[in-house]
Amino acid sequence: MLYVQDKVVKLGGVYLKGQVTSVEVQEAGSVYVAQDEKGRFKKSQPVGYENAKVMIDILLEDTKKATTLEQLTEMQMLFKVYGQNKPKLLTIVNEDCTARGISSVYFKNLTSKKVISESKRIASLELWAPAIAGIKIKKKRSKKKTKKKNSEKAKSKKLKSKSPAKDSRSTLKEKRIAKKIVSRRR
Numbered sequence: 001m002l003y004v005q006d007k008v009v010k011l012g013g014v015y016l017k018g019q020v021t022s023v024e025v026q027e028a029g030s031v032y033v034a035q036d037e038k039g040r041f042k043k044s045q046p047v048g049y050e051n052a053k054v055m056i057d058i059l060l061e062d063t064k065k066a067t068t069l070e071q072l073t074e075m076q077m078l079f080k081v082y083g084q085n086k087p088k089l090l091t092i093v094n095e096d097c098t099a100r101g102i103s104s105v106y107f108k109n110l111t112s113k114k115v116i117s118e119s120k121r122i123a124s125l126e127l128w129a130p131a132i133a134g135i136k137i138k139k140k141r142s143k144k145k146t147k148k149k150n151s152e153k154a155k156s157k158k159l160k161s162k163s164p165a166k167d168s169r170s171t172l173k174e175k176r177i178a179k180k181i182v183s184r185r186r
Contacts, residue, residue, distance in 0.1 A: 009056055010093035011105075011127075012078055017071040018060040018123065023096045026053045052102055052129035054092070060121040068121040072112055075123060079107040089130060102129045 008020040028050045034042045058075075060068040079087065087107045097103070109126035 008094065010091075012088075012090035014078055016056070016058060017066065017074060018058040020056060021059050021122075022055075022057045023094060024055040025096050025100050025102065026055070027100065052100065053108075054094075054097060054102065054105055054125075054127040054129070056125040056127070058123045058125070060123055062119055068114075068119070072121060072123060075125075076110065079110060090127075092127065105129050 009016045009023065030047045030050055031044050032047045033044045036042055060071045062068055066074070078090075089104050089106060091103060092105050097105075105127035106129075107125075108128045109124075111124040111126075113122045113124075115122065
């Protein structure tokens, strides 16, 4: 029997029972590969990042406090309680995840394997980070900025004094001069 209970991974506020044998963190970039009609590659272009994946392998053995089945049931209840329809966002505390900027994950997969020749079980967890680790952008908006944007988008108003229809100059004097000139030519 193995009596070591690691406190390597804390998930959703609970330390995982058993001995953690490995923690693997994967992150990858997404690349779009363009092909022509004949299937030949034309070009490739980066388009972003995929979600980070955390894989944890745990060795479960019978202890004085709980059997392997009880430990596995406790682990299952952490991820899916009765009546739950979709995975919850769980906080994760682990040095490998912290170094990669991962602080919360979704439960993706729980696999258990019974080794018949020995009195142990191996549990494997697959967890997905909801956002790309290390890239966090927050925009702050103030009320003054939104008001300025609204006023910039509004239509500009024309001044009536500059409108040709509202010409307020007196033209009587010019009309008299024009009549005199025309009458002299006749």
